[in-house]
Amino acid sequence: MHASHDHGPTPRRFLPAGPLRGRIRVPGDKSISHRSIMLGALAVGETKVTGLLEGEDVLATAAAMRAMGATVERQGDGSWSIHGTGVGSLLQPVTALEMGNSGTSTRLLMGLVASHPITATFTGDASLSHRPMGRVIEPLSQMGADITASPGGTLPLMLRGLSPAVPITYRLPVASAQVKSAVLLAGLNTAGITTVVEPVPTRDHSERMLRGFGADLWVEEEGGIRTIRLRGEAELRPQTIIVPGDPSSAAFFAVAALLVPGSDLVIENVGLNPTRAALFTVLRQMGGSIVELHPREVGGEPVADLHVRHSPLTGVAVDPALAPAMIDEFPILFVAAALAKGRTVTTGLEELRVKESDRLATMAAALTAAGARVTEQEDGLTIDGTGGDPLSGGAYPVATKLDHRIAMSMAVAGLVSQGGVEVDDTAPIATSFPTFQHLLDSATGNR
Ligand SMILES: O=C(O)C1=C[C@@H](OP(=O)(O)O)[C@@H](O)[C@H](O)C1
């Protein structure tokens, strides 16, 4: 696995191109794909998943669940079939669980292992090995897991689970769906009620899917604070899951179509869970024409086709309260801001510094190199846009730091530049969106 990363970087210069026209479909949602494999792997019987994202991050989750006893197979028709072990019956993996570039795999699987009587070692690539795991080590240790991490609470780490584990009430100190999910997943094999208090709502795919698999989970909301309770020793029932298209992947095409003159694009089947869809709200505030066609429900999640047309954009001050619902979309929002008229101000984005790269520093450097006017603050970027004129582009490759979202964002910046933008390494794109370059080439007519 991760073969593309073992053969050195794969640079590419993204040249001015477009317009984007026609209809496209982006791959399945990454968050929902991870969770469908994990919960399927805990349900006795066959779970069927269609539309699964076949990106490296999700494949790392699939390999880990196999290593712990589940059967996870791709069928001839492209659907996935999972036969689970049952909650409480995960097996001790024989070798280290290789998490590659994936924070979601690591943190959620640490939760699962924490309440099983097994020991697992978690390893990751250079990017993941810098990311903070203390945020999950803390609550999982309270539940009884014994965790030995590398200095700074990083990978590689070894986790010895405890069964029976101790049910806890945990108030999230950071707005993180991964921490919330780690505690809830640990709660599945824990007698009693595990409670997570969420002062700021984050993506709720775990809650929706746990309920769908038959777990006893309920949510109270008071004054914007969500309290999620899960009754442990759950018996999960296998499900048929249809994974909607990933709004975080659609985001690159939505922004590209808004920015490239003459574009008129329909992105089909985009998941629009309100805990995920704030980028589209902000782009509309900036003047973007994004219309939701045929709103419907797919697999318990709201979905629509997005009709996006080229629009002149105006800078805005982005409400920091929206950040959790667009947390992975800031790199591409910064590209939109760089082409907008006037100033865009973002704040409250400290979390971006601990993603696959420090996304504030990496985007400030990359956009500046491409000719944009960017100022970096501790908790956000301020960007003075061109008013629609193309960026100059740059002669030298921009550093993407093993971060797929930086690579895709700067690819879109290349489309709206004079000289193109060279991305130093496109290989990480395969972690979340393996068909990105093919789709971009076909939507821009560069077949
Ligand atoms: O739960 C999830 O599936 C995710 C949660 C977010 O991370 P945090 O929980 O660290 O905010 C997000 O950035 C990540 O891409 C996926």
Ligand SMILES: C=C(OP(=O)(O)O)C(=O)O
């Ligand atoms: C932050 C991301 O993913 P993860 O935390 O799973 O590595 C992302 O996909 O932008």
